[in-house]
Amino acid sequence: MLYFFTSLYFGIIGAILALLMRVQLSVPNNFFLSAYYYDQAVTMHGLIMIFWFLSPIAIGLANYFVPLQIGAKDLAFPRLNAMSYWLYLSGGIMAVLSFFVPGGSADAGWTNYQPLAVLTPGSGTTLVYLGLVLLAASITLGSINFVVSIIWLRAPGMSLDKLPMFTWFILFTIIAMLFAFPTLIAAFALASSDRILGTVFFTSTQIQPSILWDNLFWFFGHPEVYIVLLPGFGIIANIVPQFTGRPLAAKNAILVATALVVLPLSFGVWMHHMFLTGIPVDLQGAFSIATIAISIPFDVITLSFVESMIRGRVKLLTPMLFVLGAVVLFIIGGITGVFLSSPVLDRVFRGSYFVVAHFHYVMVGAAIFSIFAGIYYWIPRFTGRMYNERLGKIHFVISFIGFNVLYFPMNFLFDMPRRIFTYPNIGNWALLNGIASVGAFIFAGAQTLLAANLLYTWFRGPPSPPNPWGSPDLEWKSQPVLTPSPTAPTDTSESPPAGGWIGQLATPASPATETHAAGAEHGEAHYSSRPIQLSFGAMIFLMGAAFYPGILAIGLMVIGGALFAVALGGWARDDLRHKFAPPPEEEGDRWPFQGVSKMKLGMWVFLSSEIVLFGSFLAAYIFIRGAAVTFPAPGSIHDIPLGTLNTIILATSGLTMFLAIQAIRQGDRRRLMQWMSVTFMLGSTFMGIKISEWVNLGSSGFTLSAPYPFNLAASAYYIIVGLHGAHVTAGLIMMVYLMKKTKDGEYTKESHEAIENFGLYWAFIDIVWCFIFPLFYLL
Amino acid sequence: MRTSVAFGVWAYMVIAVLTEVEIYYMLRTANYDLMTAAVSVLATSQATAIVVFNMQLKDEPGAIRLFALIPIMFLSALLIAELASLG
Ligand code: HEM
Numbered sequence: 085m086l087y088f089f090t091s092l093y094f095g096i097i098g099a100i101l102a103l104l105m106r107v108q109l110s111v112p113n114n115f116f117l118s119a120y121y122y123d124q125a126v127t128m129h130g131l132i133m134i135f136w137f138l139s140p141i142a143i144g145l146a147n148y149f150v151p152l153q154i155g156a157k158d159l160a161f162p163r164l165n166a167m168s169y170w171l172y173l174s175g176g177i178m179a180v181l182s183f184f185v186p187g188g189s190a191d192a193g194w195t196n197y198q199p200l201a202v203l204t205p206g207s208g209t210t211l212v213y214l215g216l217v218l219l220a221a222s223i224t225l226g227s228i229n230f231v232v233s234i235i236w237l238r239a240p241g242m243s244l245d246k247l248p249m250f251t252w253f254i255l256f257t258i259i260a261m262l263f264a265f266p267t268l269i270a271a272f273a274l275a276s277s278d279r280i281l282g283t284v285f286f287t288s289t290q291i292q293p294s295i296l297w298d299n300l301f302w303f304f305g306h307p308e309v310y311i312v313l314l315p316g317f318g319i320i321a322n323i324v325p326q327f328t329g330r331p332l333a334a335k336n337a338i339l340v341a342t343a344l345v346v347l348p349l350s351f352g353v354w355m356h357h358m359f360l361t362g363i364p365v366d367l368q369g370a371f372s373i374a375t376i377a378i379s380i381p382f383d384v385i386t387l388s389f390v391e392s393m394i395r396g397r398v399k400l401l402t403p404m405l406f407v408l409g410a411v412v413l414f415i416i417g418g419i420t421g422v423f424l425s426s427p428v429l430d431r432v433f434r435g436s437y438f439v440v441a442h443f444h445y446v447m448v449g450a451a452i453f454s455i456f457a458g459i460y461y462w463i464p465r466f467t468g469r470m471y472n473e474r475l476g477k478i479h480f481v482i483s484f485i486g487f488n489v490l491y492f493p494m495n496f497l498f499d500m501p502r503r504i505f506t507y508p509n510i511g512n513w514a515l516l517n518g519i520a521s522v523g524a525f526i527f528a529g530a531q532t533l534l535a536a537n538l539l540y541t542w543f544r545g546p547p548s549p550p551n552p553w554g555s556p557d558l559e560w561k562s563q564p565v566l567t568p569s570p571t572a573p574t575d576t577s578e579s580p581p582a583g584g585w586i587g588q589l590a591t592p593a594s595p596a597t598e599t600h601a602a603g604a605e606h607g608e609a610h611y612s613s614r615p616i617q618l619s620f621g622a623m624i625f626l627m628g629a630a631f632y633p634g635i636l637a638i639g640l641m642v643i644g645g646a647l648f649a650v651a652l653g654g655w656a657r658d659d660l661r662h663k664f665a666p667p668p669e670e671e672g673d674r675w676p677f678q679g680v681s682k683m684k685l686g687m688w689v690f691l692s693s694e695i696v697l698f699g700s701f702l703a704a705y706i707f708i709r710g711a712a713v714t715f716p717a718p719g720s721i722h723d724i725p726l727g728t729l730n731t732i733i734l735a736t737s738g739l740t741m742f743l744a745i746q747a748i749r750q751g752d753r754r755r756l757m758q759w760m761s762v763t764f765m766l767g768s769t770f771m772g773i774k775i776s777e778w779v780n781l782g783s784s785g786f787t788l789s790a791p792y793p794f795n796l797a798a799s800a801y802y803i804i805v806g807l808h809g810a811h812v813t814a815g816l817i818m819m820v821y822l823m824k825k826t827k828d829g830e831y832t833k834e835s836h837e838a839i840e841n842f843g844l845y846w847a848f849i850d851i852v853w854c855f856i857f858p859l860f861y862l863l
Numbered sequence: 864m865r866t867s868v869a870f871g872v873w874a875y876m877v878i879a880v881l882t883e884v885e886i887y888y889m890l891r892t893a894n895y896d897l898m899t900a901a902v903s904v905l906a907t908s909q910a911t912a913i914v915v916f917n918m919q920l921k922d923e924p925g926a927i928r929l930f931a932l933i934p935i936m937f938l939s940a941l942l943i944a945e946l947a948s949l950g
């Protein structure tokens with residue numbers, strides 16, 4: 085729930101920025117905000133709303149209700165969850181602080197189009213970028229946690245076909261996050277490295293850097309818009325049956341369409357954001373068709389919602405009103421989207437307020453309205469109290485009116501460019517903008533009613549019946565704690581005592597043992613302070629990096645790095661002392677992943693996001709190679725025989741790692757230790773050779789400040805090979821830890837999961853090198 | 864995986880990388896495109912060997928394979944479209 089409240093807080097910041105903009109735009113030729121502040125407000129409004137408000141608020145709800153819905157006590161990895169929260173907060177702090185540094189915050193639009201954005205000086209923008217990297221890291225960790233939880237922690241009997249719709253759509257969202265966010269990390273890491281280290285990914289004019297950025301950003305960006313939308317759809321699908329008295333129409337069709345069409349295609353339509361970048365016409369055609377194709381499953385979903393409402397007897401209570409609003413607004417937004425998917429029409433609408441109207445109808449209209457529906461729907465389960473129905477209805481009516489007054493006029497402003505801070509008094513621009521600004525204040529004002537209702541419910545609300553909506557879902561089978569104390573719950577671990585919801589579907593277990601298990605297990609794990617230390621360490625370090633160079637910067641980096649290292653050591657020490665011993669794993673419904681352990685599943689999910697991370701970097705490199713007219717022949721720069729030798733060394737360490745695993749499978753701890761040591765030595769040799777190569781390259785003038793195209797080659801080489809080297813180094817550190825545990829006699833024939841999983845990681849590092857070596861040394 | 868297979872994979876890794884380098888010296892001026900193609904195939908085969916044997920994907924339930932296949936599918940789309948957008 086901490087997630088949830090934090091995201092509301094960022095939502096308020098985002099809203100204030102929006103109101104500032106609307107004040108500025110309310111009348112023509114206004115100078116309330118100068119261009120300097122207006123550009124920051126636009127940019128940060130977009131970034132904060134999308135990354136620190138909309139996605140996290142859905143994750144916050146999911147954090148609380150997904151475990152309840154699947155009959156689990158908590159998410160699979162509680163400490164990872166805490167880590168994910170603190171990274172999210174750290175990233176947010178960096179983003180907000182950026183307003184206060186000289187030069188201000190990022191101001192090139194939420195898409196941060198390069199090279200425009202590279203050219204804006206100042207540490208503020210860099211802070212935002214690095215904050216986004218932290219946020220993306222947080223999301224990736226969170227995704228791993230949710231995927232494993234939903235796959236692995238379902239209570240016995242909770243087979244996939246019984247999974248509630250909200251959980252299903254969270255699963256879809258999370259899968260899209262897992263594969264989209266690594267590309268965001270790659271994009272902003274490259275851009276930050278341009279700003280801090282002086283690499284030239286987006287400043288070499290010879291390689292069409294804007295196309296490179298657009299591809300990376302929108303490859304992430306389009307899935308991101310679904311990431312924002314899908315949880316809302318999950319809420320709608322989950323709660324409509326309770327208000328219509330009949331099951332959701334075509335439920336399975338919705339699931340199949342989302343899983344097989346929306347998810348895969350969402351990664352195949354991004355170029356509709358690039359119709360005007362001069363990409364070839366055939367490519368535009370392909371992406372236009374893909375975009376129209378992806379709107380078909382949305383038609384199915386929308387029709388199903390509409391059909392369910394028409395056929396059923398609709399009870400117009402607050403949650404249902406918001407559902408209705410969301411569906412209506414989604415239909416409007418979807419229709420405008422289809423217009424935009426035509427490359428021809430897009431020529432007219434591109435960059436105008438028509439686009440602004442489009443995405444606000446879907447993002448605010450569809451996504452936020454359905455999240456409001458979810459809040460009203462679930463607040464009785466969360467507080468044990470009922471919200472005020474009359475106030476809820478008023479909130480809906482005013483929000484709906486305010487929203488349309490705000491955005492509907494923008495549909496007619498298709499001739500007014502967006503992202504301008506003021507405008508001349510032409511045609512009806514003044515009138516329409518004035519109306520929109522009034523709408524903005526109505527809409528924002530309406531949200532105080534939501535706040536009032538939440539507070540009222542929390543402290544005064546009448547006790548709610550145990551299952552007010554007659555829902556069949558598992559979350560209502562357990563009871564919330566009534567009478568919340570005035571101190572708001574500060575952690576997800578405040579989830580109410582496990583009144584026996586696990587095994588509800590199979591055999592009711594005895595509540596006593598369960599309450600005990602829940603408290604002992606995650607209660608304590610959550611209170612580990614290591615995740616906070618790690619996140620803040622990373623944050624301070626990156627803040628320093630953003631201000632680099634200078635004494636202050638280096639000081640911050642040292643402090644941050646030290647805190648990070650101490651926290652990491654502490655974490656390892658906690659584990660060695662078994663401070664947070666995991667509870668024994670219970671049997672659950674795991675199809676189709678039976679027989680895969682929780683940790684191994686986590687490892688695979690992690691590696692699958694790593695594939696996208698490295699893949700995005702390598703794809704960027706391949707793009708650069710393709711775009712650059714001249715590029716130094718790698719063989720003329722790098723020492724090929726030495727590289728070959730190093731490749732063989734790494735491959736050999738893969739073999740010895742396997743022998744180590746084989747040893748412990750036979751229960752031979754001594755041989756495990758020996759082979760681990762050999763692996764460690766080979767890995768260190770690999771790194772040693774790498775470092776010597778770097779030193780040689782540096783002294784022979786292969787640096788970031790070399791003349792073009794050497795600076796470009798150097799940028800790519802140092803960043804990508806460096807990233808791989810960092811992974812090797814992390815592997816070496818983990819090996820020290822594993823060897824320490826081996827020495828303590830922790831691993832046995834039956835129990836040596838950590839070794840097996842480390843083997844997966846190490847093999848993955850080897851695979852990446854299989855591509856890096858030819859790409860950088862040969863081709 | 865039996866130990867003999869592990870040695871087999873390792874031997875393949877070594878032979879493949881040596882072949883890559885050999886091909887590079889043979890073809891880099893004669894036929895750059897052919898060299899690129901051959902080296903890419905070799906690199907992919909190395910990666911596949913590790914995934915299948917060292918990471919034991921062949922013994923895992925099919926669903927796990929999705930976690931390897933899906934990202935590769937998406938990345939291929941990115942790569943192809945990216946290169947195509949160069950025109
Ligand atoms: C019904 C299917 C949809 C279609 C066919 C569609 C199509 C498009 C197209 C073609 C553009 C590019 C417009 C331009 O820049 O000229 C666009 C922009 C945008 N769409 Fe959609 N869209 C759809 C649904 C959504 C949804 C569900 C969301 C979010 C929840 C969304 C969010 C956005 C955003 C944020 C932008 C603007 C990006 C920017 O800042 O330039 N769209 N849409």
Ligand SMILES: [Cu+2]
Nearest residue numbers: 306354356357
């Ligand atoms: Cu899009």
